[in-house]
Amino acid sequence: xxxxxxxxxxxxxxxxxxxxxxxxxxxxxxxxxxxxxxxxxxxxxxxxxxxxxxxxxxxxxxxxxxxxxxxxxxxxxxxxxxxxxxxxxxxxxxxxxxxxxxxxxxxxxxxxxxxxxxxxxxxxxxxxxxxxxxxxxxxxxxxxxxxxxxxxxxxxxxxxxxxxxxxxxxxxxxxxxxxxxxxxxxxx
Numbered sequence: 001x002x003x004x005x006x007x008x009x010x011x012x013x014x015x016x017x018x019x020x021x022x023x024x025x026x027x028x029x030x031x032x033x034x035x036x037x038x039x040x041x042x043x044x045x046x047x048x049x050x051x052x053x054x055x056x057x058x059x060x061x062x063x064x065x066x067x068x069x070x071x072x073x074x075x076x077x078x079x080x081x082x083x084x085x086x087x088x089x090x091x092x093x094x095x096x097x098x099x100x101x102x103x104x105x106x107x108x109x110x111x112x113x114x115x116x117x118x119x120x121x122x123x124x125x126x127x128x129x130x131x132x133x134x135x136x137x138x139x140x141x142x143x144x145x146x147x148x149x150x151x152x153x154x155x156x157x158x159x160x161x162x163x164x165x166x167x168x169x170x171x172x173x174x175x176x177x178x179x180x181x182x183x184x185x186x187x188x
Contacts, residue, residue: 004023004024004041005023005024006023007021007022007023007024007025007026007027008025008026008027009021009027010027010028010029010031011029012029012030013027013028013029013030013031013032013033014030014031014032014033015027015033016032016033016034016035016037017035018035018036019033019034019035019036019037019038019039020037020038020039021033021039022039022040022041022042022043022059023041023042024041024042025039025040025041025042025043025044025045026043026044026045027039027045028044028045028046028047028049028065029047029048030047030048031045031046031047031048031049031050031051032049032050032051033045033051034050034051034052034053034055035053035054036053036054037051037052037053037054037055037056037057038054038055038056038057039051039057039061040057040058040059040060040061040077041059041060042059042060043057043059043060043061043062043063044061044062044063045057045063046062046063046064046065046066046067046083047065047066048065048066049063049064049065049066049067049068049069050067050068050069050070051063051069052068052069052070052071052073052089053071054071054072055069055070055071055072055073055074055075056073056074056075057069057075057079058075058076058077058078058079058117059077059078060077060078061075061077061078061079061080061081062079062080062081063081064080064081064082064083064084064085064123065083065084066083066084067081067082067083067084067085067086068085068086068087069081069087070086070087070088070089070129071089071110072089072110072111072112072113072129073087073089073112073113073114073115074112074113074114074115075115076114076115076116076117076118076119076135077117077118078117078118079115079116079117079118079119079120079121080119080120080121081121082120082121082122082123082124082125082141083123083124084123084124085121085122085123085124085125085126085127086125086126086127087113087127087129088111088126088127088128088129089108089110089111089113089129090108090109090110090111090129091109091111091128091129091130092109093108110129111129111130112129112130113127113129113130113131113132113133114132114133115132115133116132116133116134116135116136116137116151117135117136118135118136118168119133119134119135119136119137119138119139119149120137120138120139120170121133121139122138122139122140122141122142122143123141123142124141124142125139125140125141125142125143125144125145125160126143126144126145127139127145128144128145128146131145131146131147131148131149132148132149133145133148133149134148134149134150134151134152134153135151135152136151136152136166136167136168137149137150137151137152137153137154137155137166138153138154138155138166138170139155139160140154140155140156140157140160140163142158143155143156143157143158143159143160144157144158144159144160145159145160146159146160147159147160150162152165152166152167152168152173153165153166154166154172167180167181167184168180168184169181169183169184171183171184
């Protein structure tokens with residue numbers, strides 16, 4: 001018998017077959033977890049979130065309302081995903097083939113996106129597929145990320161560009177290589 005808390009899934013959430021939800025995770029109303037999705041332990045999956053086919057979300061993540069996590073995405077541990085964030089999965093999206101036939105899933109060129117441990121993705125950001133976001137990086141609200149983001153980097157704008165460095169606590173850091181703010185203990 002385990003003393004780990006069972007996940008809580010709101011009665012209005014839609015959970016497809018072959019989904020794993022870790023201990024102590026909360027999945028709120030109207031969230032949709034598609035087949036093959038994996039959500040770690042002690043996470044919060046907000047209302048109206050989509051976790052698409054095969055997406056992996058690490059432990060202790062917070063995914064805010066209306067975020068869209070499309071296939072090809074792997075999120076590390078302790079990641080914050082703000083409200084209405086979109087992770088795309090196709091750099092050349094088309095609904096139909098040149099002859100007008102509807103494209104099938106097998107005809108899409110799905111990319112892969114990796115988000116490192118502790119990263120934060122601000123509200124209404126769009127993350128274009130095929131990139132990586134480093135550990136403890138921070139993406140500002142409304143940014144459109146089209147290139148890799150270095151660990152501890154702060155990126156802002158459309159398209160997102162480096163704007164500084166952040167400590168693991170989220171405060172500004174002085175320079176690359178010094179990834180600790182004055183308020184954080186030396187042992188951090």
